[in-house]
Amino acid sequence: MARRRASEFFLACGRGRSALLGSFDFVSSPGLFYTHGKAVEQSSKHFSVLSRELDPSKCCFMPSYFGAIKRRRTLEMVNIGAFHHMLFSSVATNAKRNPAFSTINLDDVLHFKEILGHKNVIQDEDRLLAANVDWMRKYKGSSQLLLLPRNTEEVSKILKYCNSRCLAVVPQGGNTGLVGGSVPVYDEVIINLSAMDKIISLDKVNGILICEAGCILENLNSFLANEGYIMPLDLGAKGSCQIGGNISTNAGGLHFIRYGSLHGNILGLEVILADGTILDMLTTLRKDNTGYDLKHLFIGSEGTLGIITKIVVLTPCKLSSTNSAFLACSDYLSCQKLLAEAKQDLGEAISAFEFMDCNSVEMALTHIEGARNPLPASLYKFYVLIETTGADESYNRTKLEAFLLRSMEVGLISDGVIAQDLNQASSFWQIREGLSEATTKAGAVYKYDLSLPVDMLYSIVEEMRARLGNIAKVIGYGHLGDGNLHLNISTTHYDEKIQAQIEPFVYEWTAHHRGSISAEHGLGLMKAEKIHYSKSEETVKVMASIKKLLDPKGILNPYKVLPQSMLQS
Incomplete structure (x- = not known):
C-alpha cells in the first residue's frame, strides 16, 4: 500500500470532509444503554438455561449501575450466567481458605439488619450472583451475604463487628476489575459501596472535589464538566467503575500521560480500618508536611488495608479545545519515534497517546457493534490514537496538523485522519475503549x-x-x-x-x-x-508487616495482593 501523500493528509485534517474522510460514515460512540431480560435473551443463546439468575432489575447494585452504563458493561455483566459452566477458571481454588475465619450464622445476619435495615442485607441468590462473579467471568466466589451500607458510620459498624467475629470481607464498587480483586474467593461478606454516591462539595476556585467512594467516574465527570473541570482519570469502564475502586487499585487510564498518577491527584481520604476505626484524612490542602502522608498507603492497596469511603481529589480545568487523530504506522519503531517527536513538538498538549496492533483493531471491528475503521483503505500493522487538549482551538489544531504533516513527510505515519467533530472523535475512541469488551465477546x-x-x-x-x-x-x-x-x-x-x-x-x-x-x-x-x-523479598516483608499492623486478623480482602504464606505465618 502506497503511503498517502502529505497534501492528502492535510486535506483530511483541517479543511473539511475530503480525501480520507470522503463518504465514510463515522459512528459516534454509543450512548447510555439499558438492558432488560428480553434484550439479553436475544443476544445470548444460553439465556434460557439460567434466565432466573440474570434479571438485572433484581441485581444488588444501584439502578444507575445497570440503567446508565456504557455498552462495555451491559451484555458482559448481565450475561454472567450464560458462561457459568464455560468460562470460569480454576484459578480461584489455588488459594486455601484461612481456617481462622468464621462463617456467617443467623445471629450475624440479624446484627447486620439492625445496622443497615432489612432491605440492605442481601441473601437472595439471584442478587448475589452478579456480586460473586468478576467482569471477566473468570473468578467466582461463594459469598452468601451482601451488605449495602449508606454512610461512613455503617461501614465502621460493619467492620467493627466483622473484626470481632473474625468474618472476612471483600469491599466492592463497580466490580470492573480485571484481576479478581473485587469478588470473594470463598464466603467473604461482600460490602458494596454503590449506595455511597454523594458529591459532597466542590471548591470552584481551586477545583477540589469531595465525594463518596461509590460515585461512578462518568457521573463525576458530568458534574464537573458543568463547573469547568474534569476528573484527572479516564477509563473505558467509566460508565460503571467507582472512584473508590479506582483509587484502591491506583487506576491509570487514558490520560495518565497528561495528569499523572492518582498519587499526585488525591489530596485526602477517609478510610475505615479493619477494627472499625474511622481514619479522617480529608484534607483539602495542597501542601502538608506534618508527618507521614498515610493516604498513599491506601491508594493502590486494593482494600486490603482499609475501606475507602470518602475522597478529596484535585481536578484539572476543562479545556475548550480537544483534537483526536487516528494514525497508521508501518512498524513499532515508527510508533516509538512518533511518541518522541510528539513529546518534543506538542509538549504538554498531549492528553493521550495510545497504540494498538493490527490484531487489536481487527478484534474491535469484529466484536464491537457499530465500530468502523477510520482508515478503511487497508489494515496496517500498528495504529496510534493521539489526543491533544488546550485553551485555543485554532492554535492547538494548527499545531497538531503541522506535527502530523512533518511526521508523514519523514515516513513515521503511513496514513491518518483527524476527527472533524466530537462524533468522529468518539468513533476513534470507540475502537480503543471497546477492546476490553471485544476480547471478552471473543x-x-x-x-x-x-x-x-x-x-x-x-x-x-x-x-x-x-x-x-x-x-x-x-x-x-x-x-x-x-x-x-x-x-x-x-x-x-x-x-x-x-x-x-x-x-x-x-x-x-x-x-x-x-x-x-x-x-x-x-x-x-x-x-x-x-x-x-x-518486588524484592525485603520490600514484600515490609508490606506484609504493614498489613499485619493495620489488619492483624487479616479480614480485609483476604488472598489478594500479598502471598498467603507471608500473612499466615
Missing part, C-alpha cells in the same frame, strides 16, 4: 497488564505469538505514552495447558526486562503470589 481471555521500557514494550507480544502458535490469538495495545502494555491472549475457553504456556513465562520475561507485572490493574487474586517478580 471468548475466554488471559489479560496481562505490564509496565515496560517503551523500546521493549512490543517484544513480549511477538515472543508470545511465537510461543503459542495457532492455539490462541495474541493482541497488544495500551498506553504507549507511559509504557503500559495490555497483553491479551484470546481463546475459546480457559485451559490449564494454555495457561501453563503463558505463565510463568510472561512474568519471568517481564522481570528479566526490569518491568512490572501490574502497571494499573492491581494484583488482586490473580497475581498475589507473583508479586516477587516485581
Whole structure:
C-alpha cells in the first residue's frame, strides 16, 4: 500500500470532509444503554438455561449501575450466567481458605439488619450472583451475604463487628476489575459501596472535589464538566467503575500521560480500618508536611488495608479545545519515534497517546457493534490514537496538523485522519475503549497488564505469538505514552495447558526486562503470589508487616495482593 501523500493528509485534517474522510460514515460512540431480560435473551443463546439468575432489575447494585452504563458493561455483566459452566477458571481454588475465619450464622445476619435495615442485607441468590462473579467471568466466589451500607458510620459498624467475629470481607464498587480483586474467593461478606454516591462539595476556585467512594467516574465527570473541570482519570469502564475502586487499585487510564498518577491527584481520604476505626484524612490542602502522608498507603492497596469511603481529589480545568487523530504506522519503531517527536513538538498538549496492533483493531471491528475503521483503505500493522487538549482551538489544531504533516513527510505515519467533530472523535475512541469488551465477546481471555521500557514494550507480544502458535490469538495495545502494555491472549475457553504456556513465562520475561507485572490493574487474586517478580523479598516483608499492623486478623480482602504464606505465618 502506497503511503498517502502529505497534501492528502492535510486535506483530511483541517479543511473539511475530503480525501480520507470522503463518504465514510463515522459512528459516534454509543450512548447510555439499558438492558432488560428480553434484550439479553436475544443476544445470548444460553439465556434460557439460567434466565432466573440474570434479571438485572433484581441485581444488588444501584439502578444507575445497570440503567446508565456504557455498552462495555451491559451484555458482559448481565450475561454472567450464560458462561457459568464455560468460562470460569480454576484459578480461584489455588488459594486455601484461612481456617481462622468464621462463617456467617443467623445471629450475624440479624446484627447486620439492625445496622443497615432489612432491605440492605442481601441473601437472595439471584442478587448475589452478579456480586460473586468478576467482569471477566473468570473468578467466582461463594459469598452468601451482601451488605449495602449508606454512610461512613455503617461501614465502621460493619467492620467493627466483622473484626470481632473474625468474618472476612471483600469491599466492592463497580466490580470492573480485571484481576479478581473485587469478588470473594470463598464466603467473604461482600460490602458494596454503590449506595455511597454523594458529591459532597466542590471548591470552584481551586477545583477540589469531595465525594463518596461509590460515585461512578462518568457521573463525576458530568458534574464537573458543568463547573469547568474534569476528573484527572479516564477509563473505558467509566460508565460503571467507582472512584473508590479506582483509587484502591491506583487506576491509570487514558490520560495518565497528561495528569499523572492518582498519587499526585488525591489530596485526602477517609478510610475505615479493619477494627472499625474511622481514619479522617480529608484534607483539602495542597501542601502538608506534618508527618507521614498515610493516604498513599491506601491508594493502590486494593482494600486490603482499609475501606475507602470518602475522597478529596484535585481536578484539572476543562479545556475548550480537544483534537483526536487516528494514525497508521508501518512498524513499532515508527510508533516509538512518533511518541518522541510528539513529546518534543506538542509538549504538554498531549492528553493521550495510545497504540494498538493490527490484531487489536481487527478484534474491535469484529466484536464491537457499530465500530468502523477510520482508515478503511487497508489494515496496517500498528495504529496510534493521539489526543491533544488546550485553551485555543485554532492554535492547538494548527499545531497538531503541522506535527502530523512533518511526521508523514519523514515516513513515521503511513496514513491518518483527524476527527472533524466530537462524533468522529468518539468513533476513534470507540475502537480503543471497546477492546476490553471485544476480547471478552471473543471468548475466554488471559489479560496481562505490564509496565515496560517503551523500546521493549512490543517484544513480549511477538515472543508470545511465537510461543503459542495457532492455539490462541495474541493482541497488544495500551498506553504507549507511559509504557503500559495490555497483553491479551484470546481463546475459546480457559485451559490449564494454555495457561501453563503463558505463565510463568510472561512474568519471568517481564522481570528479566526490569518491568512490572501490574502497571494499573492491581494484583488482586490473580497475581498475589507473583508479586516477587516485581518486588524484592525485603520490600514484600515490609508490606506484609504493614498489613499485619493495620489488619492483624487479616479480614480485609483476604488472598489478594500479598502471598498467603507471608500473612499466615
